[in-house]
Amino acid sequence: MSTATIDEILFTAGSVDIQAAGQTHPEVSILAYSGGLMTVPGWGPVVIDLRGIDIPAAQVGILADHDSSLKGIVGHGRASVHDGRLIVAGAISPSSETARQIIELAKGGFRFQASVGVTPTDYERVPPGQSIEANGRSIKSPASGFLFVKFSTLREASIVAIGADASTSVAIAASQKESQMPEETTTPTAEQIREQAASETERITAIRRVCGGRYVDIEATAIRDGWDVQQAELAALRESRPKPPIIHARDHAPTNATIEAAILSHMGCEGLAEEQLGPQAMQQARDLRCTNLVDLCHYSLQADGRDTPQGREAMIQAALTTYSLPVALGNAANKVLFESYSETPATWRAFAAIKSAKDFKDHTGVRPSDTGDLSEVAKGGELKHGSIDESTYTYSVDTFGKMLSIDRRDIINDDLSMFDDTARSLGRAAMRSLSDLVYKVLLANAGSFFAGGNGNYDEGVETALDAAALAIGLARMMAQRDDENRDLDIRARTLLVPSELQQTAKELLQSDFIQRANDDTPTGNALKNAVSLEVEPRLSNAQRFAGTSAKAWYLFGSRQDAALIVAFLQGKQSPTVEFFGFDADPNRLAATWRVYFDYGCALGDFRAAYKAKGEA
Structure with missing residues (x-):
């Protein structure tokens, strides 16, 4: 699986069927997503709600290894959702060398x-332990939580050689050699191919249910070798029987x-x-029985196929020059950093639209206002042309970063606490710096984004936060119209207040009754x-931000209304941790990593926001 971004998640499918025998354009059926929880590198567990996926009506491009250039296009097909699974069925066009190679490999098995x-x-994070209903099943959030993608757009499907999930099964009907196929055999239809893919998925699901995550090797073998459920149950039963203690040699x-x-x-x-590496890797780590970091130095040298030097000092120095130890430390730091980053509060996620910037140049967003109503279609089916009056806004991203390192003294002292604390601190700092930028903007x-002329700003004593002022704000947003006075149907979804107004806001939104002085009200x-x-404390932090107030409050529409834009370079919404090398500081014997984050923020559509000055 390729490294994923929040703007374009690439994930492993269940199966691919290619009908290659005797056809000019061989048929292909792809079980693109089985509807459950999957792990996306850099983002952790992810679930995509197939009820909210936007599927192109015409066709979906079929690529090789996500190569969107002309040489990477190997075919096209149509996508559909069946029983909580995403399926793409189409044909491969053998007009390129890549497509022909795929067909030949499929024929060869x-x-x-x-x-x-x-x-x-549109997406949200599901807290640990909470369950949601998606794709016809109940999905319980793991200890790390997961990202729930409510609405999305299908971009493309790719045929790849190796996916991230080693236990995924691929059933290719064309793997039988042509010489073994009777001449009178009829080429299966696309519907038959889909049925084969669905049957294979049901077999895999049943095997995984039997193994239950406890018998990883049996599960992988059963899926790979085509076992039925009864074979898998028998193997799991045998494995579950008590065994006498034995001495394991590595x-x-x-x-x-x-x-x-x-x-x-x-x-x-x-x-x-x-959660991130799987139970098998965790069990293998336990089997190492490492009691300190020096033990890890020893096994890092083994992993690189290098001899272990005599003496503690020599072994530590040699381990710091391996590939395995710095990379493993960097990956561990990345996971700890991302966990800390994800758990840090970010109030702007409730109302800001997420955009992807392909580079560091200025990008242009559009606030469209539809002009003209839908007209009745006359006989003959001719449709009349409409027009779109557009206003724009710009946004861009920049880079923010820090360095992270661990030296031989930390290893000798068996101390990873500073490394752990630093990674967690950088994760929190990354989200904190992003939130700082959002609220500065x-x-x-x-450009007087909040202004009376825009219909999204009020001031005066009557704007102090209370029931009457909040009702006025809600009405202001509902009254937003385009240039031809057509209603935009924007509704307030989020009330944003400084810490000082938290109690008042909760009373307004959570109380069952509001006491009135007059008995007949x-x-x-x-x-x-x-x-x-x-509740956002930055709104009143005058020591750090300009334009603050302990009395002003805001209303925002949904994220899709794009009152505020938060952009990430190539859609990656988390910091990146990279091994930088030992040449970062030649005078220091240390493994060094760089942590950097590319993001930006801009104001979007003023009609999706409202501000009250809150004068008392």
């Missing part, structure tokens, strides 16, 4: 895997994943290691749960 590109448009050098899991475990993050009010709270509440 190679089992392909698949991956698709999806652009999320026949193979530990893998990088095993070393990484051991490092995370040593940092007190065993749950994170098992909001409070700066560039209603006492029910008409504003209860009218909008969600976000």
Whole structure:
């Protein structure tokens, strides 16, 4: 699986069927997504709601290894959702060398895997332990939580050689050699291919249910070798029987994943290691029985196929020059940093639209206003042309970064606490710096974004936060219209207040009754749960930000209304940790990493926001 971004998630599919025998354009059927929880590198667990996926009506491009250039296009097909699964069925056009190579490999029995590109448009994080209903099943959030993509757009489907999930199964009907196929055999239809893919998926799901994540080797073998459920049950039963204690000899050098899991475990993050690297890697890490960092130096040298020097000092110095130890430490830091980053509050996520910037240049966004109504179609089916009056805004991204390192003294002292604390601190700092930028932009009010002339700003004593003022704000947003006075149907979704107004806001939105002085007025709270509440201390932090107020409050529409834009370079919404090398400081014996983050912020559509000055 390719490294994913929030703007274009690439994930492994269940199966690919290629009908290659005797056809000019061989048929292909791709089980693109089975509807469950998947792990996306850099983002962790992800679930995509197929009810909210926008599928192109015409066709979906079928690529090789996500290569969107002309040489990477190998065919096209149509996508559809069946029983909580995403399927792409189409044909391969053998007009390129890549397409012909795929067909020949399929004839020869190679089992392909698949991956698709999806652009999320609305998503949220599901807290640990919480369950949601999606794709016809109940999905419980793991210890790290997961990203739930509510709405998205299908971009493309790709045929790949190796996916990230080693246990995914690929059933290719063309793997039988042509000489073994009777001449009178009829080429299966696309519907038959889809049925084969669905049957294979059901077999894999049943095997995984039997193994239950406890018998990883049995599960992988059963899927790879085409076992039925009864064979898998029998093997799992045998494996579950008690065994006499034996002495295990290590026949193979530990893998990088095993070393990484051991490092995370040593940092007190065993749950994170098992979630991100899998139970097998975690068990292998336990089997190493590392009691200190020097043990990890020994196994890092083994993983690189290097002899272990005599003496503690020599072994540590040699380990710091390996590939395995610095990379495993960097990957562990990346996971800890991302966990800390994800858990840091970010109130702007409730109302800001997420954009992807392909480079560091200025990018242009559009605020469209439809002009003209839908007209009745006359006989003959001729449609009349409409027009779009557009206004624009610009946004760009910049780079923010820090350095992270661990030296031989930390290893000798068996101390990863500073490394762990630094990674967590950088994760929190990354989100904090991003939130700082968002609220600097909001409070700066560039171009009189909040103004009476825009219909999104009020001031005066009557704007102090209370039931009447909030009702006025809600009405202001509903009254927003385009240049031809057509209603835009924008509704306030979020009330944003400084810390000083938190109590008042909760009373307004959560109370069952509002006490009135006059007995003949209603006492029910008409504003209860009218909008969600976000409390942001930066709005009143005059020491750090300009334009602050302890009395002003805001309303925002949904994220799709794009009142505020937060952009990330190539859509990557988290910091990147990279091994920088030992030449960062030649005078210091240390492994060094760089942590950097590319993001930007801009004001978007003023009609989707409202500000009250809140004078008392």
